[in-house]
Amino acid sequence: MSLIKETDYGTPRALSEKTVSLSIDGHEITVPEGTSIMRAAMTAGVAIPKLCATDSLNSFGSCRLCLVEIEGRAGTPASCTTPVAQGMVVATQTGRLAKIRRGVMELYISDHPLDCLTCAANGDCELQDMAGAVGLREVRYGYDGANHFASTKDETNPYFSFDPAKCIVCSRCVRACEEVQGTFALTVDGRGFASKIATGSADFLSSECVSCGACVEACPTATLIEKSVIETGQPEHSVITTCAYCGVGCSFKAEMRGEQVVRMVPYKDGKANHGHSCVKGRFAFGYATHRERILKPMIRANINDPWREVSWDEAIAHTASEFKRIQAKYGKDALGGITSSRCTNEETYLVQQLVRAGFGNNNVDTCARVCHSPTGYGLKATFGTSAGTQDFDSVDDSDVILVIGANPTDAHPVFASRMKRRLRAGAKLIVIDPRRIDLVRSAHIEAAYHLPIRPGTNVAMVNALAHVIVTEGLVNEAFVREYCEWDAFQDWAAFIARPENSPEAVGKVSGVAADLIRKAARLYATGGNAAIYYGLGVTEHSQGTTTVIAIANLAMATGNIGRRGVGVNPLRGQNNVQGSCDMGSFPHELPGYRHISEPETRAIYEKIWGVTLDAEPGLRIPNMIDAAVDGSFKGIYIQGEDIVQSDPDTHHMIAGLAAMECVVVQDLFLNETANYAHVFLPGSSFLEKDGTFTNAERRINRVRRVMRPKNGYADWEITQILSNALGYPMHYRHPAEIMDEIARTTPSFAGVSFDLLDRVGSVQWPCNAAAPEGTPTMHIGGFVRGQGHFMITEYVATEEKSGPRFPLLLTTGRILSQYNVGAQTRRTANVAWHEEDRLEIHPHDAEQRGIRDGDWVKLESRTGATSLRALITDRVAPGVVYTTFHHPDTQANVVTTEFSDWATNCPEYKVTAVQVARANGPTEWQENYRQHAAQSRRILAAE
């Protein structure tokens, strides 16, 4: 193994289909029109010296190192800014050029500390490389002139250091922040010799910098460098793997020293991220080696006892014995399992196999229950496939982008950067969200329309958009007639045209002016390629599925399906939530979204698993908890989920778990759910195993082991050992064999194998004989289900209503620096940005209650109460409050209710009627909870 160094072509790829031929240093080269001479040369292996150029950024032409000579042209133009021309003859190495380059390098080096041997970038410094490349042997100016050596380092960012003394002011960092990330946090301050890189604030941490690492990646010197490299030294080998945070699924090079991760560097050939990253994937990997990680199995008879460390053999034997006892006493349906959307496809496949074949029932579910299960139902019913329709690259061809119930800059930041780039290039944006999310207005981005709806009125709003499209003659009738069920369309059109769906009627319900709704609808229908991106603000409602269907109706009615730039795109929350759904984690579906009642599908698995499968759907997570409270559900195997913190109505969740006789938690840490567990099986991190993740664009990407599992086993091995102990044999030797079985049994995965992924990088399902390298865009030339199916979407107000006792509506969400329940990110330096959940409240509502910014406030609903500190902001509308759920000290879900989506039981996190009042500190319940958690985490060492 060696360190993977991608080729840097200096300038971005030109997209023209027309080609141009030229000669560079005697090499005959043909490249797309618009290609720079620098890039053309590099395609032939001719590396022109450069400092301010890198192929992730547009050419800039400032360093004067990449000059070339062109036959018939005067001067020495910069090769990065000069495009190729037909018949051009270029020389990159001449005596004249060498002299100029050495002169330029002398100027740079005369103001650069000569501490190469002790510099952290030694061996990975482009300035050092260029000194060698140009043959620098002396600096005639000496080193005694004015310089920047005394500049103060900025060490405020927890992950990287900024040392102005080593800066050559090439602007790569500034341009990366603008062009790649789209934050515009950096600038060049001053002129001439006084020029310096500056943030808009006193330092990096207090600035608008989002710590994505794009500037660090772009820096050619040690000016911006990872602290981990400063502390550890340069890596010696690297492995390509996939991030274990959000559903974007970025590819990274894990750069290693032995089994130690030195840094995670975004991989340029990663097809989801194209070399970009966010603060989580790039820097927040330290949780894998955090001191609180549990590495030994533990058991206890009672959840009030301390844990007792035991051997793997004892833990597995105890679990198997307990599960057998429970099934013997209460019946086979008294057990269930939860697969993890943070684990690999192969691991989720094994857990559902264990439940279906080992437990003999279908009581298996996954965290998609509480996030995108409505997407699965809604898109399957309308389009025929439970997944998004596009790849991320598709956004480059969008003219109109409609974002509803999603906050991409916080929850899917790498894709958000891509989207912002397209918006800066001219695409129009519509945002439908109760909050003024960053996309509504940020640097060089402004939404054409922001529709700040009242929480819980999504269906009414999307119906109103459709109403305008139908009644104003904006339907793409040719598309509908050719690709959709015409009768169903006519029924839907008649329904949607009814007065109660008009913007004027919906305006009263949603709180959005009718005129704004009409303008947004017209833009979506007539603005060119229109794409919809949505998130949990759509799905986590009592009508979540209805909104997904309404969105699908909207896309079909306008013909915005089946080509690049359009489509319906659910932004998935966790790294492998798409994959866990694909792998048969739902209690009613086998892998590939085939209902358990289908005899022919069951027969496929019965044959290879050697068992008879139950044809009835099993319990979903909330049903499992209800059944536990009622006494018919007694044991559960939970792999990599923390349902006590992430699921709604915490009191009820705890009551359900406490009523069970054997709760098994397999995780990295003693999470909140483990407080109610009887067995703890230590899990492995994504760095310690092989497998695949499937991201929000259906892209199957390899996860590669970079170190041995610190707990002894990869998660798939633990499931297999448990299954064998239960008497259901599994004998997989490697995750590749599990994927081979998935491919043999699941038509949409038929062509997938580790060999293919190692060869082509990644593929998007369906991947089969018809699409051997995957399917970036779905439904081209027709829908998967045959014809698109319009469905009636009547708006039904949620039962959760504000009133005199609970006059405000609470909605919950995420923040950039933290991830889900925070189990990983809270154990990293990301807490520098978000160390506690805060309650966002409008100044008007705060003033009415005498609340000042930073005050402790009690947030109370009919199900529970918690206290946290207030953040006064007009980002939320009057009458709406907002918080995150990243911290167990807050336990925001003690406030959310049992209401859920009609079709899928996805909880209604986004609408809870609450009251807010000043408080003195945490509630009594929080204090008790904290004490209980501390008691529950006591560990007796092994004898």
Place this chain on the structure above:
Amino acid sequence: MSPEKLTVMANQIARFFAHLGPERAPAEIADHLRKFWDPRMRRAIIAHVTAGGGGLDPLAAAAVALLAEDATVS
């Protein structure tokens, strides 16, 4: 399983299919319940109706009557 909670859930489902009218909606609602509700949930709602429990939307009640005819949960 709490009959009150199951009643709320069944009524939500009924409301989505209500536009189909009393002739077509019960079959669709029953189909949804068969596909997504574990047998013990279906048994519980049937038992609730059989015991004279109230609260069900008429379309949901009609769907539960169809479920009661299924051999697998009776």
